[in-house]
Amino acid sequence: MAQMDLMAAERQVAILDRVRRNGRVLASELAIEFETSEDTIRRALRELADQGLCKRVYGGALAISPASEAIAVRNAEHMDRKAALGAALADLVTKGQFVFIDGGTTNLAAARMIPRNFALTVATQDPAIAAVLATREDVTLILIGGQVKPHLGSAVGVEATRQMMDLRPDLLLLGLCAFDPQSGVWAFDAEDAAFKRSLVKNSRKTVTAALNEKLDASGPFRVCPVESIQTLIVESNAPRRATKPFVARGVQVRTAKP
Amino acid sequence: MAQMDLMAAERQVAILDRVRRNGRVLASELAIEFETSEDTIRRALRELADQGLCKRVYGGALAISPASEAIAVRNAEHMDRKAALGAALADLVTKGQFVFIDGGTTNLAAARMIPRNFALTVATQDPAIAAVLATREDVTLILIGGQVKPHLGSAVGVEATRQMMDLRPDLLLLGLCAFDPQSGVWAFDAEDAAFKRSLVKNSRKTVTAALNEKLDASGPFRVCPVESIQTLIVESNAPRRATKPFVARGVQVRTAKP
DNA sequence: TCCATTATTGCACGTTTATGCCTGTTGATG
DNA sequence: CATCAACAGGCATAAACGTGCAATAATGGA
Numbered sequence: 001m002a003q004m005d006l007m008a009a010e011r012q013v014a015i016l017d018r019v020r021r022n023g024r025v026l027a028s029e030l031a032i033e034f035e036t037s038e039d040t041i042r043r044a045l046r047e048l049a050d051q052g053l054c055k056r057v058y059g060g061a062l063a064i065s066p067a068s069e070a071i072a073v074r075n076a077e078h079m080d081r082k083a084a085l086g087a088a089l090a091d092l093v094t095k096g097q098f099v100f101i102d103g104g105t106t107n108l109a110a111a112r113m114i115p116r117n118f119a120l121t122v123a124t125q126d127p128a129i130a131a132v133l134a135t136r137e138d139v140t141l142i143l144i145g146g147q148v149k150p151h152l153g154s155a156v157g158v159e160a161t162r163q164m165m166d167l168r169p170d171l172l173l174l175g176l177c178a179f180d181p182q183s184g185v186w187a188f189d190a191e192d193a194a195f196k197r198s199l200v201k202n203s204r205k206t207v208t209a210a211l212n213e214k215l216d217a218s219g220p221f222r223v224c225p226v227e228s229i230q231t232l233i234v235e236s237n238a239p240r241r242a243t244k245p246f247v248a249r250g251v252q253v254r255t256a257k258p
Numbered sequence: 259m260a261q262m263d264l265m266a267a268e269r270q271v272a273i274l275d276r277v278r279r280n281g282r283v284l285a286s287e288l289a290i291e292f293e294t295s296e297d298t299i300r301r302a303l304r305e306l307a308d309q310g311l312c313k314r315v316y317g318g319a320l321a322i323s324p325a326s327e328a329i330a331v332r333n334a335e336h337m338d339r340k341a342a343l344g345a346a347l348a349d350l351v352t353k354g355q356f357v358f359i360d361g362g363t364t365n366l367a368a369a370r371m372i373p374r375n376f377a378l379t380v381a382t383q384d385p386a387i388a389a390v391l392a393t394r395e396d397v398t399l400i401l402i403g404g405q406v407k408p409h410l411g412s413a414v415g416v417e418a419t420r421q422m423m424d425l426r427p428d429l430l431l432l433g434l435c436a437f438d439p440q441s442g443v444w445a446f447d448a449e450d451a452a453f454k455r456s457l458v459k460n461s462r463k464t465v466t467a468a469l470n471e472k473l474d475a476s477g478p479f480r481v482c483p484v485e486s487i488q489t490l491i492v493e494s495n496a497p498r499r500a501t502k503p504f505v506a507r508g509v510q511v512r513t514a515k516p
Numbered sequence: 517t518c519c520a521t522t523a524t525t526g527c528a529c530g531t532t533t534a535t536g537c538c539t540g541t542t543g544a545t546g
Numbered sequence: 547c548a549t550c551a552a553c554a555g556g557c558a559t560a561a562a563c564g565t566g567c568a569a570t571a572a573t574g575g576a
Contacts, residue, residue, distance in 0.1 A: 008524065024268055027562080037526055042563070057267035058533060058562065079310055127392050127401060130385030134411040143385060143413045145403030145421055153392040155401045163403050163417070266534060285552080295536055300553070316543065316552065 011036075012044050019054045019063050026060040078211060079109070081235060085209035086110035088233040088256035089173050092207050095119060097170040101129050102199060103154030103192075104175030106209050108132065114139065123167055125195070126154035142167070149189065156195040164198060172203035174229070178217035179210045181245030184226045186219030193221035200224045209233035209256070215242040226251060264292065270302050277312045277321050279370045281337065284318040336469060337367075339493060343467035344368035346491040346514035347431055350465055353377060355428040359387050360457060361412030361450075362433030364467050366390065372397065381425055383453070384412035400425070407447065414453040422456060430461035432487070436475035437468045439503030442484045444477030451479035458482045467491035467514070473500040484509060 011034055019025050027045065031038040049056035055064050086109025093099055095118045101107050103126035111129040114120065117138045124130050125144035133141050146160030174196060178186040185208070187193035200206050206228055212235050226249045234243055236258040243253050264272065269292055277283050285303065289296040307314040313322045344367025351357055353376045359365050361384035369387045372378065375396045382388050383402035391399050404418030432454060436444040443466070445451035458464050464486055470493050484507045492501055494516040501511050 024265070026265070038562080039527080039564095040525060043525090046564090055267075057265055059265040059267075062267065125401075125403075127385040127388030130406065131389045131411075134385050134406050135408050137408045139408075141406040141408075143383075143401070143403040143406050145383075145401040145413075145418075148388065148392050148399040148401050150393050150395045150397075150399075155403075159421075160403075296552085297537080298535060301534085304554090 008040075008044070012048065015041070015044050016048055016053055019048070019061055023063045024060060029060075079105070081211060082106045082109045083112075084235065084256040084258065085211070085233050087113045088254060089207065089209050090114050092231060093118065093120065093171065097121070098123070098168075099171045099173065100124065100164075100167065100169035100199060100203060101126070101173045102175040102196065103129070103152060106211075107173050107175050110173055110209075123164075123169065124154075125156065125160050125164070128153060149191070152189060152192055156189070156191045161195055161198055164195070164202070167202065169199075169203045170205065172199055172206045174200065174206050174208040174223075176208050176210060176214065176223070178214050178219045179208065179229075179232070179246075180216060180218045181226060181249060183218055183222065185223040185229065186217070187221045187223050188219050190221050193223050196223045200228050205230050207231040207233070211235060212238050212242065215246075266302075269294075270306065273299070273302055274306055274311055277306070277319055280321075280341065281370070282315075282318060282320045286317075288318075337363075339469060340364045340367045341370075342493065342514040342516065343469070343491050345371045346512060347465065347467050348372050350489060351376065351378065351429065355379075356381070356426075357429045357431065358382065358422075358425065358427035358457060358461060359384070359431045360433040360454065361387070361410060364469075365431050365433050368431055368467075381422075381427065382412075383414065383418050383422070386411060407449070410447060410450055414447070414449045419453055419456055422453070422460070425460065427457075427461045428463065430457055430464045432458065432464050432466040432481075434466050434468060434472065434481070436472050436477045437466070437487075437490070437504075438474060438476045439484060439507055441476055441480065443481040443487065444475070445479045445481050446477050448479050451481050454481045458486050463488050465489040465491070469493060470496050470500065473504075 015030060027038050027041045030041045034041065045054065045056055045061045048054045049061065053064065055062045082105055085106050089110035090113035093115060098121040101111055101122060101124040108129050111132045114122065114133065121140040121142065122133055123142035123144060125146065127148065130141060130143050133139050144155055144160050144163050146155035146157050148155050174185065176185045177188045180186065187196060200223065208229055210232065215234065215238065226246065229251050231252045231254060232246055233254050233256055236255055238255065246253050273288060285296050285299045288299045303312065303314055303319045306312045307319065311322065313320040340363055343364050347368035348371035351373060356379040359369055359380060359382040366387050369390045372380065372391065379398040379400065380391055381400035381402060383404065385406065388399060388401050391397050402413055402418050402421050404413035404415050406413050434443045435446045438444065445454060458481065466487055468490065473492065473496065484504065487509055489510045489512060490504055491512050491514055494513055496513065504511050
């Protein structure tokens with residue numbers, strides 16, 4: 001399959017197509033196929049990668065799978081920092097409470113730290129969190145079902161919302177994508193945001209935790225105003241400058257242990 | 259399965275995939291499979307472990323998934339035998355099907371082996387199984403909610419049954435506690451048995467897998483007669499004496515690979 | 517048409533990366 | 547405590563890499 005006389009731009013499109021179709025390409029192969037030097041191919045791949053259209057790796061390039069890798073990596077990212085936040089979140093739970101644990105990896109860390117023999121009832125829509133608590137004899141676990149969104153890793157949507165509507169948790173551990181002292185809590189997914197909104201509305205008390213980079217950020221879908229959050233857990237090294245505005249808006253800010 | 263001409267980055271994701279699917283891998287095995295030296299494999303495993311994507315152990319690596327604790331504990335027993343059964347179960351799945359995966363550790367093993375890019379819809383009431391499939395982009399996952407029984411580790415009861423009632427799976431991977439050629443399938447929990455009964459009734463086809471010690475055993479709660487089961491997977495070393503009666507009753511008996 | 521400007525390409529250079537082998541060390545096991 | 551496999555680190559090699567540069571082709575105004 002000899003393709004010749006292609007202009008550079010045209011070749012880029014052809015290369016991107018091949019990347020998408022094969023999932024992976026070798027620079028050396030493309031050089032032969034397009035009858036040009038590897039340098040030119042490398043330049044094209046570099047440009048595509050700069051535009052975020054493929055992932056450059058040693059020897060060639062890989063197709064970018066929107067979330068699959070992102071999720072897998074995100075799960076592992078900053079797990080130590082999230083564990084610290086999770087411990088502080090779990091600390092807010094008191095005996096006999098009905099706690100709703102929203103999805104997310106920070107809350108997953110919190111679920112691991114849920115105190116023993118507190119006669120708790122816990123509800124969640126995140127299968128990973130449920131799996132952690134599923135065999136705990138000291139916890140009454142309510143699993144919220146529905147269709148699971150891959151990039152969230154938890155169930156949202158009408159069915160999940162319907163099931164959740166019958167619950168009135170004492171405490172909500174809210175997962176968040178961004179928390180801005182002016183505009184409040186933000187999410188990256190519309191259905192997720194809607195689900196979280198219902199959670200907040202139906203819960204007696206809402207607490208959340210945020211990595212430093214999530215403070216003072218926002219996103220495409222708003223969940224709730226700052227006032228809906230009673231307590232915010234921040235990292236031990238959170239800059240005072242970032243936490244102060246929350247205190248000013250009436251949020252109780254707690255610092256996790258290092 | 260010889261995989262050659264893989265770029266380093268590609269091999270890493272392939273290795274991670276294997277780790278996740280098998281739960282554990284040996285460096286020596288991977289070296290043969292990927293046709294490279296053990297040094298290279300070790301380097302790759304070390305990097306994955308540094309990123310927190312797997313756990314490095316002497317001789318290879320272990321999977322570290324969100325639900326790892328729960329899975330690890332439940333998996334401890336006969337994990338390798340169940341993995342063999344799980345692979346055979348996953349083999350029965352065909353493209354585009356709607357599969358219900360019942361709870362249990364054998365089915366958990368099957369969930370790990372569910373083929374890629376089969377455009378499957380999968381439903382389950384087991385959070386550990388859901389956690390395995392939650393981030394799969396190629397699988398539409400329906401999570402059945404309800405109260406989770408600790409000793410089952412999955413949701414059963416009225417709410418779960420209600421949600422399941424609206425589903426008509428093409429294929430049911432039924433978990434079981436005992437399977438007797440005369441009396442059929444048995445469970446150790448009344449609600450679990452009731453749930454399974456509904457599952458069997460609503461599914462077009464029902465298959466199951468049993469460790470040797472589960473054949474020719476019974477329990478307190480009957481799920482369904484032998485005739486409800488189309489296919490039974492048994493271990494490679496299952497005694498002919500134990501499997502024969504099933505064949506006589508019209509069950510297709512398949513043997514898993516060692 | 518001619519010339520200036522620009523973009524694209526291939527090449528040469530030094531640098532980085534991946535890999536296999538070697539060596540001494542550590543861990544598992546009897 | 548002895549043995550052996552698995553291991554980490556160092557080293558050498560070859561391939562892949564980025565960059566600067568010059569040659570060439572394409573473009574566009576005068």
